[in-house]
Amino acid sequence: MAGEFSRRTEHLLDRAEAICEHRGAKLTELRRHILGMILDGASPTGAYELLDRLRQSRRGAAPPTVYRTLDFLLEQGLVHRVERLSAFVGCIAGCTADPDGASHTHAAQFLICRECGRVVEMQDHHVSAVFTRAAKEAGFSIASATIEAEGLCSTCRTAAVERARVD
Amino acid sequence: MAGEFSRRTEHLLDRAEAICEHRGAKLTELRRHILGMILDGASPTGAYELLDRLRQSRRGAAPPTVYRTLDFLLEQGLVHRVERLSAFVGCIAGCTADPDGASHTHAAQFLICRECGRVVEMQDHHVSAVFTRAAKEAGFSIASATIEAEGLCSTCRTAAVERARVD
DNA sequence: GCCGCGTATGTAATGCTATAACATATCTTA
DNA sequence: TAAGATATGTTATAGCATTACATACGCGGC
Numbered sequence: 443m444a445g446e447f448s449r450r451t452e453h454l455l456d457r458a459e460a461i462c463e464h465r466g467a468k469l470t471e472l473r474r475h476i477l478g479m480i481l482d483g484a485s486p487t488g489a490y491e492l493l494d495r496l497r498q499s500r501r502g503a504a505p506p507t508v509y510r511t512l513d514f515l516l517e518q519g520l521v522h523r524v525e526r527l528s529a530f531v532g533c534i535a536g537c538t539a540d541p542d543g544a545s546h547t548h549a550a551q552f553l554i555c556r557e558c559g560r561v562v563e564m565q566d567h568h569v570s571a572v573f574t575r576a577a578k579e580a581g582f583s584i585a586s587a588t589i590e591a592e593g594l595c596s597t598c599r600t601a602a603v604e605r606a607r608v609d
Numbered sequence: 610m611a612g613e614f615s616r617r618t619e620h621l622l623d624r625a626e627a628i629c630e631h632r633g634a635k636l637t638e639l640r641r642h643i644l645g646m647i648l649d650g651a652s653p654t655g656a657y658e659l660l661d662r663l664r665q666s667r668r669g670a671a672p673p674t675v676y677r678t679l680d681f682l683l684e685q686g687l688v689h690r691v692e693r694l695s696a697f698v699g700c701i702a703g704c705t706a707d708p709d710g711a712s713h714t715h716a717a718q719f720l721i722c723r724e725c726g727r728v729v730e731m732q733d734h735h736v737s738a739v740f741t742r743a744a745k746e747a748g749f750s751i752a753s754a755t756i757e758a759e760g761l762c763s764t765c766r767t768a769a770v771e772r773a774r775v776d
Numbered sequence: 777g778c779c780g781c782g783t784a785t786g787t788a789a790t791g792c793t794a795t796a797a798c799a800t801a802t803c804t805t806a
Numbered sequence: 807t808a809a810g811a812t813a814t815g816t817t818a819t820a821g822c823a824t825t826a827c828a829t830a831c832g833c834g835g836c
Contacts, residue, residue, distance in 0.1 A: 468784090503786090511785095525755065526755060562747060582729060585759055585760040586760070590754070591751040592752055594750050670815090671815075674816095
């Protein structure tokens with residue numbers, strides 16, 4: 443089964459496995475397989491798409507198979523959920539963290555282009571820090587944050603401006 | 610039908626109606642009814658809960674009835690969608706905006722308490738501004754942003770600390 | 777070794793959220 | 807009043823997620 447994923451993905455999987463082990467958690471074959479599919483994907487992947495692909499090698503796979511695995515990966519900070527897409531992406535920071543490091547949560551922001559559908563991930567610490575601080579001032583302690591936006595990526599914005607100019 | 614909602618809600622509905630009219634949009638009876646239910650609710654309301662309540666007065670109501678109306682209200686900036694809850698809350702800023710004012714979008718942040726389920730809405734301009742600027746630096750222009758968090762509200766946090774102390 | 781327990785996965789059914797596609801009604805304005 | 811635009815009704819279906827219970831697997835203590 444080795445070589446099933448890209449070299450980069452396999453490398454990340456190895457690191458993720460080491461991180462889990464260090465935490466007393468197990469990146470089982472199933473979990474590794476699903477994390478691999480997510481990491482290998484160019485864009486966020488839906489649970490049922492993961493299920494379809496999983497079924498190619500695992501006959502009896504059903505929704506709980508996938509959702510339980512996703513819960514595990516989310517808990518371990520190995521993947522993010524993009525709320526607006528109900529889809530999942532790998533968390534590179536989570537997969538490459540120092541096993542001795544403390545926190546499991548890696549703040550990320552997602553930008554979704556309306557036009558081309560592409561999703562850009564940002565890891566702007568300042569953005570999450572400002573939000574965390576504002577929440578704290580309201581007496582609220584954040585366990586996990588969702589920061590996402592829909593709009594136009596630079597390419598599509600340029601194209602839109604161009605179209606407007608021609609009209 | 611007047612007096613169906615709280616005084617405050619009826620007032621907001623009147624303002625929302627004026628705003629729509631000024632924009633050349635119509636806050637029809639159906640739209641007013643659904644917006645009223647949302648504004649009257651203490652916490653975010655799901656589409657199917659709105660549907661159930663709507664059916665008490667409108668026999669043939671079906672999911673599209675509600676979702677189309679929600680689309681309209683979202684477009685007009687009269688309600689927000691809380692992604693993590695798949696639920697809707699009224700946008701006070703949107704309902705009380707100056708009809709001559711420009712933008713329809715009012716940036717809001719939502720804090721959802723894990724313990725008590727309560728949802729706090731913040732309108733911290735700085736938070737959204739920082740996010741918008743960070744996105745812009747990545748070449749991305751934001752049309753609409755989602756900024757939400759799950760965690761503990763001040764009350765539940767205090768209670769949790771108390772419990773920990775006793776143990 | 778094997779028993780018991782905790783963890784992980786299999787399996788079937790169901791619930792919740794949202795949209796597609798087409799029909800009908802209402803409103804506007806020329 | 808006819809024509810077009812907007813709003814709503816109606817039926818069906820798609821997509822996302824969970825519940826509940828059964829089975830298998832791994833591992834420490836006896």
